[in-house]
Amino acid sequence: MPIRVAYSANALPEALWDLTVKAGDCNPRVILFFASSKYDPAEVSRAMQAAFPEACVAGCTTAGEIADGKMLRDSISTIFLDDEIVGQTASALVEGLSSQVSVGGAFSKMERQLGAPVSSLDIEKYVGIVLADGLSGAEESLMEKIGDRTDLLFVGGSAGDDLKFAQTHVMLNGHAFTDAAVLLLLEVKNGFDIIKTQSFGTFGKTLVATKVDEPRRLVEEFDHQPALAAYARALGTPPTEAPSYFMKHPLGLMIEKDPYVRSPQRVQGEGIVFYCQIKQGMKLEVLEGTDIVAHTRSAIEARKASGKPISGIIDFQCILRALQLREEGRCDQYGAIFAGIPTVGFSTYGEAYLGHINQTSTMLVFQ
Amino acid sequence: MAGQIRKLLDTIIEKRSKGNPTIALTTKTKLIFKGFDADNFNAGSPDDPAAIEKIKAIAVDLGVRL
16 A cells, blocks of 8 residues: 555554554655654654654654544554655755744755755645644744745644643654754655645624734734724624634635634733734634534545545644544544545644644645 | 736736646735735725835745746
């Protein structure tokens, strides 16, 4: 099988034995792994690379893992991609995210590995994967710089740490890093798609961000009114009750009627801090939560109905979605959506697709 | 003279995408993330000098010569 997925909840080194056994006779060219923060990140990265020395091995810490139709915790989930799926591969690290994001060095390194400028690569045949430190606060700048540099699509997520919000790690080639992002470029031999799915409809109200502190992800005013009061008014609730609406009523940056979700995190004074940046002047729709399982199932069924094969999926799913599914007792229903499809992924502190987004699953689908 | 903002944004999308509709959509999306939704401007939109300067800088970042 060109794609294998595996997971283990054992401690090291048993976990690596489990994964090695489950990899079977797969000779992976690329391995992506997503590890609970219960594992020492440097140790797990070193052990993964040592177990598969010929492969490009990349991963990150998580707020939960996904594998084999299960939403897991305290484990390592892994996807093995062999040379039937992946051709040329390049990888690089972007460091120092919190001081200034610069991707030039990483792209130059990947171009040397590929022997070609990134600008020459076919956007239908090459895809990028990005794993970023989920506490860097720099994902917007990272995705912007990547998008400036190339039209190749990059998909991925922000590393987590099991909701401790202390330190997250990204891993590459046997090492672990903070304040950094891993970039991969893969030649996908049989083709790929990207699915972005979020389970929200529009509430019928809009808000314009009229005063913001972008680096702090803070909106101070909507429509020239204190942000919290304006948000609350849109929902018909007192400002004191507004935080209880955050999860079900995030805001959406609408692009061709498709929401790119911006999730409120907490109140600060009369403003609202979000999980991603909102620019001055952005017009946002107030969203209303719908059924995550039904919506996601619909997205996967639509993809299946296209007639194109699905060899495997990497699901970068927002931790807020995972928390909602756990609260609703519907993790098994969510996992069942992917029955029969080798699927792996993790619960992220943010999702990456053209920008930094929230409460979304961004999925890389291998044909 | 009005309408320059929309014209600049359309030019960025056109030159970056070179006729590829997928790249045209992703470029439009990237511009929206940068704070400029072309659909919010038209031929009658006033020319805001500060906005125009930002858009020109964005064009440089995107490797587009206006």
